[in-house]
Amino acid sequence: MTTDTALDAPAPADLSRAAVPAYTASELLAVMSARLLKEGQTVFAGVGIPLLAAILAQKTHAPGLTILFEGGVIGPFVEAGKLPPSTNEQRCTRRANMLVSITEVLLMLQRGYVDVGFMGGAQIDRFGNLNSSFIGDPARPKIRLPGTGGGNDIASLADMIVAMKHEKRRFVEKVDFITSPGFLDGGDTRAQAGLPAGGMFRVVTDLGIMGFDAVTKAMTVLALHPGVTAQAIKANTGFDLPVPADAPVTEPPTELELSILRELDPARLYTA
Amino acid sequence: MTTDTALDAPAPADLSRAAVPAYTASELLAVMSARLLKEGQTVFAGVGIPLLAAILAQKTHAPGLTILFEGGVIGPFVEAGKLPPSTNEQRCTRRANMLVSITEVLLMLQRGYVDVGFMGGAQIDRFGNLNSSFIGDPARPKIRLPGTGGGNDIASLADMIVAMKHEKRRFVEKVDFITSPGFLDGGDTRAQAGLPAGGMFRVVTDLGIMGFDAVTKAMTVLALHPGVTAQAIKANTGFDLPVPADAPVTEPPTELELSILRELDPARLYTA
């Protein structure tokens, strides 16, 4: 189970929705993430936005995208309206190419067969470290979150796409607990810790798309979503997030993309 | 494939056959070995005499004996007249309880699920070390034998029964090459080498049944077969083999035991 755990509090006002009322923030996340996936890739996907995005990519520009689920599922076809509640139930296995044990599917990451790890996150910091274990001091936590699941393994071993809501309390200077490693303290500290492969590739939010500096490994804005200003994204980030003056603006979700998403999740479990 | 490789030369005159013409030396080996197996045990058996002996035990005193084959077979029923040519072909799998990979079935030894390892041998020494790799100097061998197969794993991890012909050139002071460890240099040298479990239990030959001293771990005679003298067994052994003055004499094979063996191997592939 990858770390798609929401923080234990109501979400704040949805900025992107205010700007472009034709889609929800979750739909925007799913569409923007889907566009990052490439034909022929293998993607290790958590449930929720990552799964929706992967299926959307399959149904648009990447029909040969292979989805892996942590439960031990390789190359399934998820049925519209029957989204699995986790990556470990039989709904995930529908018309899969192969089922293996959990340990085997995680070892595929270690062996290098997975191109992209794709998950949500509760808290992220400047260097892309993710926290889904503790809010507050781990010795006396304010909130004990569900923990890593495969999140640590995926983030340690694959190139990562993270999809999450862009809020100041989620984008923090330093996460309370590194559940899933990004670039640790930046620079080459990740490789030094014994993690020479993988690492943060993109962070997709309802405000924009972020990448990481090639040398410092600090997060930086690559593009802003329609209607989002540099000021807005900085205001919703708890650390200094560089926004290039010429940051491009993403293409808004198309009708086709939105209609596929809404067919997949008619009950709006993940896209409300 | 366990090490049941004959030395590459014709066998000498069959002593036991001369004494008791009602059965061959191989039949004697199979019967005497079968009697060492106990109800409820799990035995890792090579083809040839070990397999015949294990099936004989199943059909006489140990119906609940579980046979394991190196090919990945757990609890098969081998059909009379259809003995497998190795432990790795489909004939071994007939009506088995379970098939696993080779690595898994060998790991069962390491995990401790196997009571007895049971194989033949080309050359054995005073401390029960077995050689099935080289005759002569390994750097310039007189004979390159097929090698260990699972023999080393079985001998390293299980209590061992070895069934072989009793000849001076096979029972040597020191084997040319330790393929499968017995008690190495005797005493606690086996445990010191990192092998705290298993070890030689019995050596069954056409002349008698041997065990190992509890402290020195040197081979010693436990019983002689009918018509075999202490002098004869010493004369056929290349090291000083103690024979107690009161060594008991084994019961000769019964008609029932012999008839079961002959039904199993009507072509006398392994019992000629």
Place this chain on the structure above:
Amino acid sequence: MTMPLAYSELRQRTKARDRSLRDKVMSLEAAAKLVQDGDHLAVGGCTASRTPFAMIWALVRAQKRDLTVSRSIMSTEGDIFYAAGLSRHLITSWFSQGIVWGVSKVMRDYTESGRARFEEWSHMAMGLRYRAGAMGVPFLPMRSMLGSDVLGRVSGNGAGPADPAFAAAKTMECPFTGETLLLVPALNPDVAIIHVQRCDAYGNAQLDGLTFMDIDIAMAANRVILTTERVVSNEQIRRQPDQTKIGFFTVDAVVEVPFGCAPHECYGLYEPFYSHMDMYAQMTARDPEAGAQDYLERFYHEPKDWADYLSRIGMAELIDAQRRGSAIHDD
């Protein structure tokens, strides 16, 4: 603490077991006697799949105490272990009923107050710890957890203190490549409880669909209790020996319990009982302690038997779960 046994100790324990081909069919109550207070209990399945709920139900009713419980991912049953007083120490990689129900209030209540331990390892680490136990080695090497506080918390140098009751992982320099590797310690549970679609009276189990970590858990454990939807003949097992995933030689008890995973799913037979799981989440949302006790009373202590438990979940729920579960075969 679940640190690796010395090899001679592991071998002794295994040698002492009756591993022979024999009839092991018994009742839930008899099987519960194989679990001792203080044992390390490993639970098969994952999240809401093939959770051996009937056996857990029997353990709650038998009032087991001081168990250390491990599982790849903990769902509803994790709450039950805490709330029923069976365990104050769970070892897993993720713990909450499931993403759609949010963070478990029962888990939060027990762990944030310091009344119970939740020892967190990465999911692959859980898998390799069981696998090391299954292989009879004290550790396996791996390449994740490094650099994270998940490792720090089980080795004493991360954010927050390492609990001395937690097992430790160790880093090493690879003697072949010079790289940093993590060595995770073997888990050899005292008892494993695993639910399967079918097995024979000896314990030869043939699993369909997702196997999770169950095969390694069965090989690693010192005793194994199988609950099964059906007990089939040994003849049937022997016709397809390549479908046997858990061998009789690891198994100590076989209990036939139809719908033995309710309200979770059993692959190919029934999906989770979602309405019941929604109800459970609601019951424990406001006052986790009182809600869980109320739930335990109604569904664990009051029912006269497993069928009564199922009838309290409800016939309509059961029929619907079965219809959804078998639909996977309809394509």
Place this chain on the structure above:
Amino acid sequence: MTMPLAYSELRQRTKARDRSLRDKVMSLEAAAKLVQDGDHLAVGGCTASRTPFAMIWALVRAQKRDLTVSRSIMSTEGDIFYAAGLSRHLITSWFSQGIVWGVSKVMRDYTESGRARFEEWSHMAMGLRYRAGAMGVPFLPMRSMLGSDVLGRVSGNGAGPADPAFAAAKTMECPFTGETLLLVPALNPDVAIIHVQRCDAYGNAQLDGLTFMDIDIAMAANRVILTTERVVSNEQIRRQPDQTKIGFFTVDAVVEVPFGCAPHECYGLYEPFYSHMDMYAQMTARDPEAGAQDYLERFYHEPKDWADYLSRIGMAELIDAQRRGSAIHDD
């Protein structure tokens, strides 16, 4: 020498592969082009079971050279690798056609004269070396080979010299238990050749019966060539995904070759062609060199195609092997 790759190198190689779901069906001749001179070639199956003989036949005809070849146990094909000049370095645990035929004269001839290497590891060591490669770790720990000359010969302190071309194993003291363990180095073959009962055009393979070390070999290798008795639809594979043992993402070529293991067996379809194997043993008994060359000429170089090869083995042999092989389903 087959020592473990640095992790970054292993990852680079894997990343460079096209691992997508695509049609990979091709001819034996085209598949042979995926093997380069000097490669480490791993061979699936064991002894006389599921030996990918059609692919080996194609490699002989394509005159590959300087291969290092590994397999759990080498049978007839080991002789062929030496005699046809494909390899002077075989890595295995046991090497001879089979116990009933005695010690291979061809193996003896090549190894005793020093013309070829036979690098011997215990059978479990072979299995764990492939498994380490499959897992993406540089080694796995194990508890056999210790104290023996089999270890000495691959670590330089046993009877007889260690060949510098052999891989080394290393002992270590366990940081958890203080015990002595053996670390065996990962094998990540350049190419694996594996024969299966059926797979789809993408390379999703469903194996029946004994799997030997094939699943680990496929995961460990950098390229995988599957030969298969039948190519089935991807639809058929997807109906029973829990039967898929080798995933398409590891596979680079799929070649449909009925009776592709002849004269060895393919589980459930045909047993070994015993008369032919007797004949081979007789041909190589007196003058191994001349006998093997004669055999290669008649069965490898002269046939115009694989059907011609089979027809030289003989129709009666084939029918008999098939009858015996399918009899396993008759009970």
